[in-house]
Amino acid sequence: MKVSLYLREGEGAFLVVGNLRAEVTECTVAVDMAQMGLGEDVRAWNALSERDLPLQDDRITVRLRPNSFVLARLERR
């Protein structure tokens, strides 16, 4: 798995979660929203499919196909 994060502090962030494995993998990414200035009310969604991503306790869990990725957008509501 590979995760990179791009932050516009106080506004939003962008996460790339890549599955470099050969099998479907579930990955939980813990993000410190407060440290990034996003506060507690944050929405997370898949930037390509625009599908909401489950965000609980500052954690996003995604299930990924082999050699696939999700482009996750985080934005304070």
Next chain:
Amino acid sequence: MRMRTDALLSVALLVATLIPVTAQPTTPPPADARTLLLDRFDEDFVPDGQRMTSPTVIVPAGEHTGGRLVTGGETPIEQSGEFIEGRFGQAFQFHGMTAMYYPVPGNIDVTAGAVEMWLRMGYEPVHPSQVESRYRNQLFLNIDPPGPARFIVYSTLVQFCVGVWDQQRQLVAYVGAPMPWHEGEWHHVEVRWGRRLELWLDGELRGSEDWAGLFGPMSVDLKQTQMFLGSRIHDSDIEAEFAVDELRILGPGGEQVPPYPLVTCPRIVTPPTLDGVLGDGEWDGAGEATGFVGLNDNRPVVDQTNVFVAHDERNLYVAFECTDPENRPLEGTFTDRDSAVYQEDAVDIFLQPGPDVYPYYQLVANCIGTRFDARAIEQNGRRAFDIEFDPEWTVATSRGEGRWVMETAIPWAELEGRSAPQPGERWRVNFCRDADAASRLSSWSWIAGNFHRPSNFGEMVFRGDDRAMRLSKLTGLRDGRPHARLDLTGLAFDPPVTVTATLVDAGAATVAEAHKDLIDAKSFTFEPPPITSGDYVLTLTAATAEETLSYQRLPFSVDKPFDIAVAGYPYEGRLWVTASIGGMPDLPEGSMVRARLVAGEREAGACEITQFDRGSGQGAIDITQVEPGQYEVQASVVGPDGEVLAQAAAGWEQFDRPVFWMSDAGMERTVPTPWTPVEAAADAIRVWGREYRGDGRIMPGQIVNQGQDLLAGPIELTATVGGAAIDLSALPAAIVEAADDRAVQEAALDGPVPMTLRATTEYDGMQRYDLTISPAGEATVDALALAIPVRREVARFILPSSGRFSKPVEVGDESWRSAFMPQVWLGNDDLGLAWFAESDRYWKPVDDDAMLEVVPEGDVVTLRANIIREPRTITEPITITFGLIATPVKQVPTGDPWYFRFGAVNNAYQLYDPQASAIYHTERLEYPAAGNIDPAQGTLEFWLSAGGMGGGGPRPIAGIYGDGGSMVLNWDLSQDRLWLTVPGPEGELQIGATDAGVPMEGYVHVAATWGERIALYCNGRLLDSADGPLPAAEQMAASPEKLRLVLGSAHGWRGWTWFDVDEVRVSGTVRYAGDGLAVPTEPFAPDEATLLLDHLDDRFRPDGEDAETRPEVMAAPGDHLGGLPSIGCEFVDGVFGSGLQVGVVGARPCREMLQEWGVDAYNLWSWLPKPQWDEVGWPLPLFTEPEGVDLPRMNAAFDEAGVRTSTYMGYMGIGAPTRWSRQFGYEWRREPVSSQPSEPPPGHSYLDCCGNARGYADYLAEGTRWLLEEQGFDGCYTDGNAHVYPCRNTHHGCGYYDDDGTLRPTYPVFGTREYLERMYRIIHEHGPDGFLVNHVSYNIFIPTMSFTDVYYTGEHEHYEDLLKCRVRWQGTQWGIWPILLGADSHTYEAMYYTYRHAAQDREPVAGLRRLRLPRGAVDPLLPRRGVGHRARGR
């Protein structure tokens, strides 16, 4: 799996360093299992000529039990030396003409090993010229076989050296390094040999060279060999004045392995079918080896064998392809297990899994598949065989004309319960071939005596992935026309594999060599010129920087007394004839070779060859006036009396001079856009964005780049002559030329050693410095160094480049040091400064890591080029050239993701035809089917609605497709007809009815069942049925991987698929059996029979690729998460929650779409249509007129759509054989030769060329003009042409001979730069939309890449290295707009774009949308930008 992002982000901050670690040993060496000889010198005595040292480990030779002292000259034995306090315990100090001899047999292994010792100089090694001549060298270790051959570890006081001399007393292998040692210091020295010769000083690798064992190809009789420390009493006057301690000699082991062969065993997913037949592609993913040699005779046999190896979790798979050109009848009669099958035509597999010899396994199968297997074990100190060992391994064989094949699978568990080897695990193995005659026995790794010699086994390295090398072809060795081919398997290119082929003769002289970096292609061929009689060794190696994938070293003999090779050099105007007389060793003195160029009876030229070096000589025939036509070179060996002793001939063709002959295209002295003219003033030379400020000095005191100061102080170029240091950079400059495209300044230094420094600044900011030293008679330059102090905030990164590869390094607190590289750049995210040079010619010394340095000190980071560090005597004028270029080189919006918006185009050749170039999409929702559907019985049901969409003809709604059969549900709205079509042996079954009752609005329940009958229900009513199962159910079930489950059209675009679907359920049972069913009133709930259940309630935007539904049940998800809706589908209201509208994006003219999306650039990969492309081969030969396509018309259509066009026009090489390769191949090619197969057409390959070849430059420049003016393109795309490859082809100006007469490579920076500049100028002066794309992966080499509008990069590279992203892929520091090609995985591409564009100060998601664009076709989900591209015009 949980990850914290703060930890991940720190990855970007990792500091890489290239600084080697010094690790001088701190303990005395142990007497371990590898130790052959260990002398600690701890037991002392008074030298008397009789007593010997007492080594801890030694094999004595009779009474010779230790180091025995011998003296010569005037040195009495009692003054030969004494024992002193050593590095550990005591040591021995040598004096005078003294040597210490050791017995040799058993105490050294010439195939592989190492020698280490501690040394201390007995005097201060001051300036060598001031040291007494008797001490001027020190000889530490000598190994002398009979005859003149030598292996010597020695010192020249300033340089520590290891040399090997051949039987002609020629130096054939050498490694050396500076040794700034002082009197009294102990230093650790280690020399290692095996596949390479390596010198380690104080724990640091200081030099290495490709070399086999101690003596390479030379045969050495150890019983007649002498080994000693100290003076060469009988052939040298050098006296020993050093101390030695802890002398240890190691045998093979670790990295010092004998040159036995190595094969990689990859892990495969699909095992081969074991039927004794090498099926198409079946073994393509396997490692492969060939080059079998005779038992007892280490030379290739006629009956060659190819071996294939691969493995998975369960088995080792091996196949043998045994050829027999004579097609002899095979001997294979034994049928009982463990009978003597090895006496027949059979193959052996020897496997030694562990580091210990025992156990090892022998598995033999004869040509009819009878097995013999044994386990070799140690019993009472001797080898014994356990014949009861009978593993269950599968064997299948087949016979064919002139060959037979054996395939096997050996379960790991059957090898005494083993598991599959771990990645990186190494086994000693051998593959052997039996026959009914001992003379026909052969093996992969050479063995003498019998096959049971584990010490001679080769090696097999297991990998956890699909990467391996295939040595598939090795022919022509006996005929003197070697031909080898290697192929890389697997998906990845990174880390890059370099393949090297070296052919050396018996005197260890390199006859031919070639190497290839497998970056873009995965094949390599080696085809050197013909060779004549003699013994040779061919070595083939495929390796990354970290590991070897394949290694084979093959001695062979050629019996052919005389041969010639001819090579035409049209621009040079000569036909070179190489005559090989190596097979005629007894030629009388005064013999020569006469060569005549003839056409029929007419002689067109002639030459004589009288000088031969090691049996080879060259002569040239003037061809400048030779008429085009076919010729023959007839050569004769002529004795001094005129007698013709041997003859040979070779053909040659003189071609017409091509259209690009001596072209001056693009050589105008103009300044192309966007650069501005050079402004030359007394204080500074100014170019776009940069100012080289000298204030009267010849070199900059400051470089102002984009308004920022780069330098922390003035650049200094310091020469030391006669003890005086002169700062040449401060010499007063005079402007001698001030033109728009360049300014030239000169400065001169008078005196006993006159020097001139000429600085040429070109409009892109490139500065070239030529320092010419013109001594009157002989002069010595003691030192010459360039120091460039850069401000710390500028010098955050170092980007060194080998010309082909560049790996960024973050500047830390430690110095970075390197041997010569043609470029070192220092910079940050925005700007920087590159130093570059074409070669290390005149540098001294060379090949150590102190030639280039980056030294951080406080706020200053200094780049140093240490050109002369040891006094260099100069007797004639020399010119040392280097350059600087501040970056970025020009203005481009590197942060703009839309600066160039390339798009893929459907049927580009016919863009002008809206129909022919129309764009279509699929129309379906597809689920993974294997395991989610049972062709034997089941139910497929869902809710269906017309969604208000009428019109169109009949359409498929749902289907099950498989191998040999299908069942498809069709719908015709106009007749309200629903029916199943089921192909069968008696034609197609149609099961269904009109008036099915599907409304235009609202949903109905539809179900199809299959089992004992096939039935179709709609809205609770049985519409129709037919008895019997699906006709092809068994065949479909047998190939589950071919099953498909599709809602919509399975076969691409139809144009009118519209329907809404909800609640898709597949069951493994027949749910409905009667004439009707109760229509469900709520969403389906999972039960035991449910294989697939998708409520389609999770709305998202389908992207045709990554966005999948999330079924509640999917029995066998495989690699998927759900169903994949095509672009054009969208979520709508369903019968319960959401449903999915399976819709279509209408066909639209491509040109219209390009305009709509703002695509403004297009690259046509092949300007020849496919059939013609296949005929001429890749890369396409320029000036070949396309047939059947109208490129000017195509380009005009693009122009109307506002799209700039380029085409793939240049690879750093040409196709061969082609007209151009036949005429110019020798003159243009890079040497060592680099080529790779590239079919079609059959036999076609790439031949890599060099940017320094003027003819090749003319070909590309004139070819650019042809593509623009004749074919209508706006620009060109080159593939790798901005790299600078080392080259030694002297015929086009590359290579130089060093002080020892060795031909060394040069890096053709200026030649490459010039032809790219010519192309750039032609393109930009042709029209305002011109652009030059240079594809440059793995590298940034800015002096040549300067002439680039767009660089494509990142292809095949790993993307995890964020430092690489930052330094090489941003473009900002370089002033060139980047496009990342994407690695071998889509994932990486996404990462790049988020990094590259989302990280910019702009709307991130806009950048992301670029993801879709280069991936082909069109994406209706992209923002409708309108025709937002730039205004165009010609």
